[in-house]
Structure formats: structure tokens, C-alpha cells
Amino acid sequence: MFFPLLRHLILTGILLVVGSGWSQNSVQSAIDVFANDPVFANASVGFLAIDVATGDVIASKNPATCLSPASTVKLFSTATAFQVLGSDYAPKTRIYIDGTIDSKGTVNGNLWIRGGGDVTIGSRYYNAEGIEDTLLRVWADTLLKMGIKQINGAIIADASEFGYQGVPDGWSWSDMGNYYGAGPSGLPIYDNMLRYVFRTGVTGSKTTLKETIPVIPGFSFHNYISSGGSGDNSYIYGGPYSLDRFGTGTLEAKTNRIVVKGSLPDPEWQFAQEFSRILKGRGIAVRDSINTARQMTWVSPAVRYGSMKMLIEHKGKTVGSVAWWTNMKSVNLFAEELLCWVGYSAYGTGSTDNGVTKLENYWTGKIPVSGMFIKDGSGLSRGNAISPQHFCDLLKFMATSKNFDVFYGTLPVAGISGTLSSVCKNQAAEGKVHAKSGTMNRIKSYCGYVETKGGKRLAFAFIANNYNCTSSAVVDRMEKVFNAMALY
Template identity: 50%
Template sequence: MNLDGMKTMQNYILFLFFLVLNINIEAQNSIQQALSNFVKDPVNRSAAISFQVINLENGKEIAAYQPNLAITSASTTKLFSTAAAFELLGAQHRPSTRIYIDGKINEDGILKGNLFIRGGGDVSLGSKYFSDQGTELDFLTSWVDSLKKLGIKFIEGSLIADGSEFGYSGVPDGWDWNDIGNYYGAPARGLNFYDNLVKVNFKTFSPGSKSAIVSVYPEVPGLHYKNNVYAASVSGDNSYLYGAPFSLDRSAEGKLPANQSSFEVKGSMPDPEFQLALELFKALAKAGIQVEDGYKGVRTNSTFSNRDYTKMTLVMEHFGKTVEEVAYWTNLKSVNLFAEGLLNQIGFHFTGDGRTTSSLTQIEKFLQKNIDTKGLVLQDGSGLSRSNAISATHFTSLLTYMSKSTNAEAFKRTLPIAGVSGTLRNLCKGQAGEGKIIAKSGTINGVKSYAGYVESSTGKKLAFAITVNNFTCSSTQIVDRMEKVLNAMAQY
């Protein structure tokens, strides 16, 4: 090649270099411009915003705005509890519920002693996410069949449910009174079943008239709702259920559509431990097995506080769903109970203490080893607590760590796809971000958040987080504005 040819080739290579550089700068500028427009929007004049997007291939920041500002992030918090469960417990870890007896079964089939249900924190037991509708309590039939095979025909003692290894505290710090009586505010316990909820059926009449409570399922002895729900010209459920954990005195407020023969509203179950004892008691009675001294929960019966399982006989063990299976629904449908259950499993696995405080200590140790946790505050596993404080950098650091984990693909499979599935099914629908973003969303009053991964139209792999607090428009309107930033990343 002569000198002129070499110069031509050099000029061509330089042209390509600057062309690619210019394209990258323009793409980066498009994200920064979309972000700038979002920040300057009048609805965000008093808002707290934290944003960061990084290139997973080289770890470099592409665009950011107050990335270290730790603020309330709602359900994107679930990324921390699910990631920690994958890493600390393993994708195939399964909790179990065990049944013990503390006496002998004689030749007449009489159990000379008590029957204990020992909770292991399984949140999948009788859950609608793992059962066909109407079959959620079929596990009880399976338990009864197992006991019948042991030859038990009569129990001379009591049936005792024990979830004490996970404590009996109320709810995690920062949970709102307006949430805890509703189904999505049901805390995880040592014994959980039927998603720890009750279904309250209302009958409504003409607009302006008070509704009537027709039934509650499962039937909870002594449960009473002070009913202030009225019929109105509304299209959906505008009612709320209120009540403290373990309390049977509750209230119902709000409005429901008029002239409905049956309208179902879901609330939190007051005491799943006691309720499970009752449901098994009824299932045993239906099978002809009587329990002489009835059913009890350890929380309300100090008589059984000195029980020793090492001196009892384990007669049955029921294994729950795996971490991977539970985490899938946790992130896809944003199931608060499952997130709290995964969190509590971590503390229980490492210390035998499944309380939220113990479990958060274990997660914090894990995070401190793997990401910069300065400014990070976690009070629960679900994001229902407004006391959580998480920055965009905390999220992208976690997402970067998980992208290199042996659990990376399993973790990513739990995340909804923009415009396609779960809580993101309507996000970026028909736009550039559809199918290119997988992320966890977060929504509580005045808070909107997204955090996850992007595979852009040019093949780049990104991790991002965007959270805004205290915007002055509707949730739908803030999402419309956030989509412009998300679409810009998808086109990077």
C-alpha cells in the first residue's frame, strides 16, 4: 500500500471512530436530556429524585441525578430481599412445616398426648399462587390422611399450632395503619396459610345506603367488623379494612358499587397460627378424629411455653415452595407477604430466629460485604415501610452484583418485562422500552420507583434505578413522564 493509500485508510478509521463516538455521545445525551426534562417538570418542583444508569459491561455511569440520595422506594425494596434469599439460602431452599406428637398411639388408635404444628415460616402453604382456585386448603386433607395412616383415631390431648420461632411482633417499623388491615398488609408469621388473608363478602343496595357483611372466609371465631361501607355509584372497590395484628375488633370503611349481591373484599387474617389450628381441628373432625382438649395457639397459651421438640416424635413434614418459586411471584406480582417471608427465612436459617429484626441483621451483613451500604436503611423486605431509604446507587450496585452471580439468570426471571408481564405489563407498551426492560416497580402514595435491567436496541446491557417522591400529579401521569427516560435508555 502506498503512502496515499495508508493516509486514506487512516482517515477512514478516524472517521469510523468519531462516528461511533458521536453516536454514543448522542445516545448518552438523549438519556441525559430525557432525565433533565423529567427533573425540570413542574410536577417535580418539590420532589426528591434519585436516578442512575450504568453500563454493565464496563461499570461506567452513563447518566445520573442525585444517585446517592436515599429515599423511600416502595416495592423496589423487594429486590434486596429476593436477591439476598437467592444468595444466602439458595434458589432451591425450601422451608417446612412439621407435625409432632408428644405421646404414644395405643392399639385402639388413641394418641395419649398432644399434636403440635411447628411452623417454619413457609408462606406458600395454601397460597392462591400455588393452588387452583378452591383447592387452597386441600393440604389439610393430605395432613389428615398422613395422621390416619399412623393409626390415629382419637387425640386425648390438644392440637397446638406453634409459630413462635418467628416471633409475635406486630408489623415491621414504618408500616401504615391504613395498610395493615388489608390483605396486602398481612405480615409474615411462623405459621402462614391462605396468604394470611380473609375474604369479606358484602351485599350492597341502592346508592347511599349502608352495605351488609354476608360472610367471612375462613370463618374466624369472634371476628367483628364495625361496618361503615356504603353503596355508591363507583365502578370498583373503594373500601378499606382496618385492624391491628391479632385483634378481632376491626372496621370497614369506604364505598362499593351499588346493588351487588356479593362483593368480595380481602383483609388480613388476625392470627394465622390460631386459625390454622382451627382449620386442622375441623378437618380432623370431618374425618372422624376428635381432639379432646380442642385447638390452641402457642401465642395465647403459656401452658406450652416449655415444649421440647427433641423429646417428641416427628410424624410428618410438609415442604413449601423453593426460594426461586416464591421469589418469582414476589417480584412479578409484588406480593408483600412473600417478600417478608423470604426475609424472615434468612434470619431463621442462620440463627433460628425468624423475626424481622434478626433477619434484617443478616441481610445487612450480606450487603456490607458486597456493595457500598452507606446511607441505606432497610426496615422490611417488601417496601411497605416508609422508613426505608434507598438510593439509585444502592440499587445499581445490587443489580451489578447480581448480574455476576451464579443466580443471575434465576433472579432475572423473577422480574416483570416492560409492556409484557406482571406489574410492568402496561409500562412502555408499544414504545421503545417494550420487551427491552426487566424491572421491579414500586408504588405507594407519593412514591414511584423502577429498578432493573435494560438490553438496549443496540445490544448494550444496562442497570438502572429511578425513584421519585412527593410529585404533585397522579401516579399515571408520573409514569407517563418516567417512560420517556426509560425509552431513552432502551434506545441507548
């Protein structure tokens, strides 16, 4: 009786030791297998997973190597906005007149729209399709209720307090004409997006541009898009403030209406155009043509608006609301505007450069930032370079912040929501990984938190650059690492 019992106890002990060792090394084994895959023979791979509570390293692979992170940069943008501005901060858009209103309801002067970077005006994330201009109509009705019937002047849009860089440094020519390459503005409208409506013919024939939404007077589109293939394989080229756009590629053949999304050339100008159109539609006459502050001599806001009369002040959506869309759906424009809000709050001008400067200054001393390079808010710039260690330091810091709950709530959940809804579906990591994804040409990344089977919360960063396979093949391999972390 003694020897069988002893044998049982010894075997049980061995299994417990082996099981414990497997648990401790399974994540490291998984990342080692990943990195040794032939498709990464010429690639750069970085990985780090830490215990948020203790800071202990669970597994790593080149954790200090700075890599191109793509959209996971949005973690820095949203975290900075939460920390610097607070989740309840909201930008303001104001309407002024620089003249008087007479007894007949005539404004003897210009009507100014002073932008504060409210990215939600006309946004498809906050407005139903077809009624994106609802807020502008509300403003027009407000002016009517004030008795205003005519404007003996111009509608002037002013986005000057956010600068006129157009797009951040490092953005590619192949990106900035497309909808995801729309740059930030002091007066964003309709997600700074231009919809091209095409009709296609038989395979090989030229497509026909039926209309653009919104309409842009003076707009010129050079159409080299042909009919053929399946779906939308077209690309739009064009820079900020240019009314020339070029289209290449293919669109599905024999389709009466197919919509391609591009970037709006000049949001400030378009804002004035749209509001002028709505005012006239509501019966308010506007004598002069529209204008923008970019086309006028610069004057400081304090001087420009000091003697004007403010008629309307609109408070936009909060940091918390915009950040949710930013991370959940990876909205580039929202990330850029959040960073600009940070710069505006800190320095009075909401440029990307000011936002980056405040971001760097805020995190210096809170986490190690040496060797980290951030050039924009969305991750579209190829000039971004961030290590897994930088990301994990940020995530560990945020885990103890008063803003953690709202920050954590913006992150997509594996197999359930946002850009991670199809990742680890029906696998061990489903519902356990809360992370931001990043995807660009030859770049795949995920950074966030894992709630493990053993009751721990891990912070992790996983970046792969220049791999020799498809993006979906990289995700398939990354899922094995996610599952190992979830089972830890």
C-alpha cells in the same frame, strides 16, 4: 467531482459525530427533562444508569440521595435470599404428638404443628380457589392411614420460631388491615388473607357483611362501608392479633356478592382452627379446644420437641419459586417471609429484625451500604431509605453472581409480564426493560436492567417521591427515559 465528494464525506462525518453524541447524551437529556417537569418542582427525584460490564455511569440525577423506594425493596429481599439460602432452599412444616398412640388409634396427648414459615400453604398463587386447604386434607388422610382415630388433647399451632411481632416496624395503620398489609408468621395460611363477602344496596345505603372466608369464631366487624360509586373503594382497619376490624369507604351499589380482601388477624390461631376443622370432618375426633404457642409459656424448640414424636414433615416451595411471585406480582407477604427465612437460617429465629440484620451483614463489604436503611422485606415501611446508587451496586453485583439467571428471571418485563405488562407497550423499551416496580402514595420507582439497542446491559434505579400528579402521569413521563435507555 472532488468537491461534491468532499462535501459528502464532511457531512457524513458530522452526522456520525452528532449521532454518537446523541446516543451518549440521550439518556441524560431524558432524565433532565423529566426532573425539570413542573410536577416535580417540589418532589425528590433520583436516577442512575450504569453499564453493568464496565461500571461506567450512563446518566444520573441525585444518585446518592436516599429516597423511599416502595416495593423495589423486594430486590434486596430476593437477592439476599438467593445469596444466603440458595434458590433450592425450602422451609419445613412438621407435625408432632407429645403423647402415645394406643392400640385403638387414640393419641393420648396433644398434636402440634411446628411452623417453619412456609408461606405457600393454602396460597392462592399455588392453589385453586375453593380448594386452598388441600394440603391440610392430605395431612389428615396421612394421619388416618397411620391408624389415628382420636386425639385426647388439643391441636396446638406453634409459630414461635418466627416471633410474634405481627408486622414490621414502620407499617401504617391504614395498610395493616388490608390484604397487602398482612404480616409474616411462622405458620402462614391462605396468604394470611381474610375475605369479606358483602351485599350492597342502593346508593347511600349500608352494606351487609354476609360472611368471612375463613370463618373466625369471636370475630367482630364494625361496618361503616356504604353502597355507592363503582368497584371497591373500601378500606379495612385493624392490627395483628385483634379480632376487631373496622371497614370504611364504599362498594359498588346493588351487588349481591362483592369480595373485599383484608389481613388475617392471627394466622397461627387460624392454622390450628382450620386443621382441627378438617380432622373432625375426616372423622378424627379432637377432645380439647385449639391452642397456640403464643398463648403458652415459651419453651425452646430443642426442649419442646426433643421428646416428641414427629409424624409428618412437609417441605414447602423453594426460594426460587417464592421469589418469582414476589417480584413478578409484587407479593408483600412473600417478600416478608423470604426475609424471615434468611433470619431463621442465620440466627434460629425468623423475625423481621433478624432478617434485616443478616441482610445488612451479608452486603456489608460486598457493596457500599452506608446511608442505606431497610426496615422490612416488602417496601411497605416508610422507614426504608435507599439511593439509586445502592440499587445499582446491588444489581451490578448480582449480574456476576451464580444466582443471576434465576434472579433475572423473577423480574417483570416491560410490555410483557407481571407488574410491567402495561409499561412501554408498543414502544422502544418493550421487552428490553427487566425491572421491579414500586408504588405507594406519592412514591413511584423502577429498578432493574435494560438490554440496549447497542448491545449493552444497563443497571438502573429510578425513584420519585412527593410528586404533584397522578401515579399514572409519572409512569408516562418515566417511559420516555426507559425508551431512551433501550435505544442507547
